[in-house]
Amino acid sequence: MPLEGDIAQRKTTFKQIGTRPIRPDGVDKVTGRARFGADASAPGMLIGKVLRSPHAHARIRKINTAKAEALAGVKAVVTRDDFKDRNDALRDVLVNCMARDKALYDGHAVAAVAATTAAIADKALKLIVVDYEVLPHVTDVDEAMKPGAPILDKTMFTNNVEPKPTKPSNVASRCEFALGDIKAGFAKADVVVERSFKTEATHQGYIEPHACLANLGPDGQGEIWVCTQGHYMIRNTCADLLGLDISKLRVTASEIGGGFGGKTTVFIEPVALALSRKSGRPVKMVMTRNEVFRATGPTSSTSMRIKVGTTRDGRITAAEADLRYQGGAFPGSPVELGAMTAFACYDLENVKAVGYDVITNRPKQAAYRAPGAPMAAFAVESVIDELAKKIRMDPVDFRLKNAAKQGTKSAYGPTFGPIGLIQTLEAIKAHPNYRAPLGPNQGRGLASGFWFNFAGQTCTTLNVNLDGTVALAVGTPDIGGSRASMCLMAAEELGIGYEQVRTIVADTSSLGYNDVTDGSRVTFASGLATIMAAREVIKKMCARAAKTWGISADAVTWEDGQAKPAGSNAGNFKPMSFKEIAAASHSTGGPLAGHHEINADGAGVSFATHLCDVEVDPETGYTRVLRYTIAQDAGKAIHPSYVEGQFQGGAAQGIGWALNEEYIYGKDGRLQNAGFLDYRIPVASDCPMIDTIIVEVANPKHPYGVRGVGETSIVPPMGAIANAVSAAIGVRMLELPMSPPRIVHALDSRLKKAAD
Amino acid sequence: MSGHHVTTTINGDSVEFVCEPQESLLDVLRNHLGLTGAKEGCGTGDCGACSIELDGRLVCSCLVLGAEAEGRKIRTIEGMAKGDKLHPLQKKFLEHAALQCGICTPGFLVAARALLERTPNPTETQVRYWLAGNLCRCTGYDKIVRAVLATAVEMKQEKRHAA
Amino acid sequence: MQFEAPETVGAAVKLLAKASGTTRMLAGGTDVLVQLRSGTVEPKLIVDLKRIAELGKIAPEKGGFRVGATVPAAAIGENVKVRKMWPGVVEAANLIGSTQIQGRATLAGNLCNGSPAADSVPALIAASAVALIAGPKGRRKVPVEKIIVGPGKTSLKKGEIVTGIVLPARPARTGDAYLRFIPRSEMDIAVVGVGVCLTLDAKGVCTAARVSLGAVAPTPLLVKAAADALIGTKVDAAALAKMAKAASAACNPIDDKRGTKEFRVKVAGVLARRAAEKALKRARGN
Ligand SMILES: Cc1cc2nc3c(=O)[nH]c(=O)nc-3n(C[C@H](O)[C@H](O)[C@H](O)COP(=O)(O)OP(=O)(O)OC[C@H]3O[C@@H](n4cnc5c(N)ncnc54)[C@H](O)[C@@H]3O)c2cc1C
Ligand code: FES
Ligand code: FES
Secondary structure: OOOOOOOOOOOOOOOOOOOOOOOOOHHHHHHOOOOEHHHOOOOOOEEEEEEEOOOOOEEEEEEEOHHHHHOOOEEEEEOHHHOOOOOOOOHHHHHHHOOOOEEOOOOOEEEEEEEOOHHHHHHHHHHOEEEEEEOOOOOOHHHHHOOOOOOOOOOOOOEOOOOOOOOOOOEEEEEEEEEOOHHHHHHHOOEEEEEEEEEOOOEOOOOOOOEEEEEEOOOOOEEEEEOOOOHHHHHHHHHHHHOOOHHHEEEEEOEOOOOOOOOOOOOOHHHHHHHHHHHOOOEEEEOOHHHHHHHOOEOOEEEEEEEEEEOOOOOEEEEEEEEEEEOOOOOOOOHHHHHHHOOOOEOOOOEEEEEEEEOOOOOOOOOOOOOOHHHHHHHHHHHHHHHHHHOOOOHHHHHHHHEOOOOOEOOOOOEOOOOOHHHHHHHHHHOHHHOOOOOOOEEEEEEEEEEOOOOEEEEEEEEEOOOOOEEEEEOOOOOOOHHHHHHHHHHHHHOOOHHHEEEEEOOOOOOOOOOOOOOOOHHHHHHHHHHHHHHHHHHHHHHHHHHHHOOOHHHEEEEOOEEEEOOHHHOOOOOEEHHHHHHOHHHHOOOEEEEEEEEEOOOOOEEEEEEEEEEEOOOOOOEEEEEEEEEEEOOOOOOHHHHHHHHHHHHHHHHHHHHOOOOOEOOOOOEOOOOOOOOOOOOHHHOOOEEEEEEOOOOOOOOOOOOOOOOHHHOOHHHHHHHHHHHHHOOOOOEEOOOHHHHHHHHHOOOOOOOO | OOOEEEEEEEOOEEEEEEEOOOOEHHHHHHHHOOOOOOOOOOOOOOOOOOEEEEOOEEEEHHHOEHHHHOOOEEEOHHHOOEOOEOOHHHHHHHHOOOOOOOOOHHHHHHHHHHHHHHOOOOOHHHHHHHHHHOOOOOOOOHHHHHHHHHHHHHHHHHHHHHO | OEEEOOOOHHHHHHHHHHOOOOEEEEOOOOOHHHHHHHOOOOOOEEEEOOOOHHHHOEEEEOOEEEEEOOOEHHHHHHOHHHHHHOHHHHHHHOOOOOHHHHOOOEHHHHHHOOOOOOOHHHHHHHOOOEEEEEEOOEEEEEEHHHOEEEOOEEOOOOOOEEEEEEEOOOOOOEEEEEEEEOOOOOOOOOOEEEEEEEEEOOOOOEEEEEEEEEOOOOOOEEOHHHHHHHOOOOOOHHHHHHHHHHHHHHOOOOOEOOEOHHHHHHHHHHHHHHHHHHHHHHHHHO
16 A cells, blocks of 8 residues: 655656657647746736836836826826835835835836836826936846946845955845865865856747736735746745735736746736735736846846866866856846856866855846756866866766765765766767767757755645546646656556646646746656555545445555555455546545645756857857757656757757847847847747757655756757857857857957867 | 837737837737747848738748738747647647647747638648748757648648538 | 828838938838838838839830839749849849748949949949939939949938939950858858959950949948959969959948958958859850
């Protein structure tokens, strides 16, 4: 009898896991029926729009909304005065949603209106008069750290430094992770490479802009329909910001058109609720693409110094990183995660990574797929590549010689259990693409990457219907096919068909709290809770069968989707199928349901190695990606197509980040390229087919061995591509993106120091 | 602001609507006609999520004024399946897992249909360039391109069977 | 905002001539709708030209072609005869935006939008194309290089419409080509664009050439010095190098989100050379 909560009850042979059925939400999505954030409407609905700061940094002296309010069709205007100030952890979130004393970046919200039509709302925005006192601004991370830089927040003193600073600065905090003695380590090295790198901010670039439909009555009861990675987060945050009881706000997660971390916080949702409360009408808000770029979370831009030493025979003796990440106008850049992950691929005795969290006049960064890790990995993997070339060692062999493995103590703390880095390196080495011939101006590069993965608070409910089908309610929005994986796991566990399970994403009032869909946690954590809920159902079903047969529940066992007497002693009864027990449930004790709630742990770290070939036009700096190969440890691939899709999607985002994506700020501190024409994400003709190898080193903390897969795939690409480009042009590229002007510049200035 | 009264044909049905002169056809489809299958990813022609056919040409409906639709013939994602029968592209997209979040999918399907109706045997390169105006941030395009190529093969076989 | 869709050129001219405030003509709308959306312009009047039958055709004209003002780029690409005679112009037109944009965007719109980076304009200039204009004072013809006078500014007078673009008959042993640089493979505005057209004599000596650059100055440029570097030569490596240098020298670009000055100047030369090589090959085949 499986016990609920018994994670150790592991399965290794599967009937359905690892197959590739059609996803349950598929037909809706190919016919246009699926409803995304902007696809909802309500009777009497108003359109809400936001007025945004045109200045990078300005004191807001006064906001005059009188003319806007007087415009026919305008039903509500809100400003900072409509949100109660606070002094706790949510203050930054509030201030980011609606500026208070200062506008802190180009695009910062300063007021919002709700009107009967979009055109009237637009007109009303133009009638709002904001009296700004423009202040000096800073958008570059290195500039922001310099003495004399414009200070964004005079009350901010760097945390975690001794002695405590006496002057405010833009450095919010410092962090450090270390092992051993790097001085001694470097002393043992035969070859040391030290390099400085910069990376520009990139945006998650989900195709669906933020959208919501809010309805909040004078009785304090409200509802909101929203595209988000975490509707419970939306509920709790909005309830708190608006002073509502959590129970009175019901949040429904729409289908979500991509998030990649960018939809793990609130932007327009509290504003829409405030407008709805004030107007007494439902309010729909949809961001424009321009707003998405200017005011939602890109990731950090960074400046980094990496130093690594090795012996001539390829053993790394010491590694050091200084990381400076700006996270926009508020503390909280993912520099700590960068410092933790920087050297996680390596088994090192002496390592030190220091991070600085810096604020600048840019939008508040939001999580972006493995937040913080890709930049550090780009820098570290570039140095590793250079070292391998210097000691004339094959780059895979160099990595293999130093690779983290089971038992490796990582610099950020834990000692790794079973992990698959070595397998990914070996898979790449064995792949024909590793030996494909290269032509002139072509180069090959590879890089490895690491991500922790998270698990977190999760709960699911599994209801059995009379006809033997199952309704599974999860609380984690499905961003990329997770409902299919949930159906597979429930079906596998219950021994019923995939088609017999329907998975829905429940609203916040129908299911207990779930953390946001992030940290690649859904297949792991909701999957775990689903399996546990299924096991609870099985236990109950065994009890029902026992009752039917008049024997003790202990005397019933579950096999192949059937309850059976445990042995000949138990009696000779015909096994009862899942369907039969379900059909009889009304007479054996009523509805059958399983439920599981957990604050899960052990999501299982995941490693990947990427291999990439490029061709660079030396006269124009144009780079074409010729081949791309990924090997990543998935623990256990529940639905391999969607695992491959996660690998491929991460690689494509990485291609963009490596080659052309960047936030470009003008001297005025305003974003120059707030649109898809000039913020250049890869298009279909920019990408080759992306070959994938799924490595499966089971995660012992999941009954099926699942690890998160969604994020690791964006960690290695920039390093792999930078190594390939550097090999192709014979100059080491130290800045992202490696846009054509940067490549031509590098070639022309013959910064031909390293590369070979 | 004067409303424009427009009569047009959408997926074979005659449709009438009133729109303001500055409203895009995408606004009209989504906000007036309840046809929310076409998505707005940018509103400026850059992402292709709003793709439709207008008099047989693939266009971004965000770059067409509603008022321009008078007397035209429009095809949207909503008309792609015939009753309960999915278009071969829709089927292949599902089989190949050519969608993750699915926001780009209607645009890709409409664009890919326009391609296969003109070029029944496209090469991978042709598919990639034809679809370059359709952004997908989730898939890396691999499975989308494969699904389109596989559909072309299947449609060719079906034609041969029919002949 | 008022929207009108007249059915004759005369009616359109009249509407535009008597309008007060900002007006826009709607050909493909791929620039106009973006401007409307961003709020950068708020026209009082929009005149849709697509109901004017005369403007929707490609017609033969004196051995060349007249491309009507509302013919979308996709239709130009589908026209085998135009493609054969002026492949460079067609290449340029077919580089504008995506398949979806191609379904709408026109040569006239590309020209009259006045962008220095418009792809078809350097190709049209190189091909000696002429804009046909109708206005309150009647009709006139103007070489394409005389239309754009500054970023977003044209020499058209109030009420004037470009009704079409004439591609002249192609002289013997003449070839044209257009190349642009963009950071991606598709869906970008030119960082540099170069149109080249050259004519050879029977011995392979270049007797006439036109070189036009886009995105490197406030307007598209017709660079005489670059053409002169080719004329009288067999378009050998030395001549090409000289013309590339002249092309680079003619640039007067800005640093912006799309590229640095340094980059544009350099790449203009590179592309000028490559485009000339391509045009040369075509000229030899014609
Ligand atoms: C996503 C996207 C990608 C793009 N990519 C490119 C690209 O790669 N290369 C490029 O060059 N451009 C590009 N563009 C810009 C645009 O598509 C082109 O400039 C196009 O050729 C404009 O033609 P249109 O017919 O759509 O013009 P419209 O938008 O209809 O008009 C443009 C301007 O010309 C005026 N006008 C139009 N017709 C006439 C006429 N007959 N007489 C007088 N004035 C007239 C209008 O008043 C308006 O000011 C892109 C645009 C988008 C949205
Ligand atoms: S919404 Fe029309 S192209 Fe993006
Ligand atoms: S599947 Fe999400 S954008 Fe394409």
